Amino acid sequence: MTAVDDGSAPVRVLVCDDQALIRTGFATIIDAQPDLEIVGECADGRAAVELAGRLRPDVVVMDVRMPVMDGIEATRQLAGTGVAHPVKVLVVTTFNLDEYVYEALRAGASGFLLKDAPPAQLLHGIRTVATGVALLAPEVTxxxxxxxxxxxxxxxxxxxxxxxxxxxxxxxxxxxxxxxxxxxxxxxxxxxxxxxxxxxxxxxxxxxxxxxxxxxxxxxxxxxx
CATH class of the missing domain: 3.40.50.2300 (Response regulator)
Structure with missing residues (x-):
């Protein structure tokens, strides 16, 4: 993956989802962008925490319900209060429940999307949280x-x-x-x-x-x- 035209490095993205088809689909969409780069994939939260420590992604695209460690706890360990080197987390899930949204944000996530969102929305979400801006509109927050x-x-x-x-x-x-x-x-x-x-x-x-x-x-x- 090459850097974007202005010479800046692409946004490094780690995808974490226990469903292989979704994980691969996300990775394919993301890696096709000149300003984004997939640096790793994994199937559970614990692996996401371990990989993030080694690969230093800019953004982690995180599922919620996964084995071993769920996405909320993984987000807390990656982006929560007191984390030495926090990583920006974009939570993407099939579950449109306020409780998940709230818990994800409280754990330190920078944004929240549903898996049925169009690819353009996913890409916009990654780029948005990568810049340090929260994805949710103020009224939603x-x-x-x-x-x-x-x-x-x-x-x-x-x-x-x-x-x-x-x-x-x-x-x-x-x-x-x-x-x-x-x-x-x-x-x-x-x-x-x-x-x-x-x-x-x-x-x-x-x-x-x-x-x-x-x-x-x-x-x-x-x-x-």
């Missing part, structure tokens, strides 16, 4: 995390513990409220670029990977209800 807010909020500190300025805190609350950068800019009457700067500062100060983690953080600290 709010709906999912908000539904389970009572479960994740207790015993995680107080609003006074949050090391942000008043304006950064306001932006974080709007992120958790499901607003996009453009909507936040309109709400606070600031530029879109200024919002991007605030979001970047928030993620850096709180050591968060993306907006999904920011929403979870806000609910845990009781910043939103």
């Amino acid at each position: 709010r709906q999912l995390v908000g539904r389970y807010a009572a479960r994740i909020r207790p015993n995680q500190g107080t609003p006074e513990d949050v090391p942000l300025t008043a304006r950064e805190l306001a932006v974080l609350r709007l992120i958790a409220d499901g607003q996009s950068n453009s909507e936040i800019a309109a709400t606070l009457v600031i530029s879109h670029e200024t919002v991007k700067t605030y979001v970047s500062r928030i993620l850096t100060k709180l050591d968060l990977r993306d907006r999904v983690q920011a929403v979870v953080y806000a609910y845990r600290r009781g910043l939103v209800s």
Whole structure:
């Protein structure tokens, strides 16, 4: 696989699914792209964790229900809080259940797709999470995390513990409220670029990977209800 035309290296992808046909199908679609490269395939979560340690993929395409170790636990070990060298995980499953979506995101996944999504959507998902952007739209994130807010909020500190300025805190609350950068800019009457700067500062100060983690953080600290 060659690098993309601008000279940058292709995104390295590891595919983990216990169904050989699906695994091969994903690998074939992904490896046909000039900016993507399959570096490995495996059939269970434990193998995914081991291979990721050796192959250093940029993105792992992860199934949920698998033998030996399921995709949620594998995601936690690859991308969860405290992992020394986290890997971006795109969970792809046949099960359209909110519980799976929530648990996958809480474990550290950067995105969630169904297996019946068209190939273009899978490729878009890989490219999106590879850039560090969460795949779910803000309103979807709010709906999912908000539904389970009572479960994740207790015993995680107080609003006074949050090391942000008043304006950064306001932006974080709007992120958790499901607003996009453009909507936040309109709400606070600031530029879109200024919002991007605030979001970047928030993620850096709180050591968060993306907006999904920011929403979870806000609910845990009781910043939103």
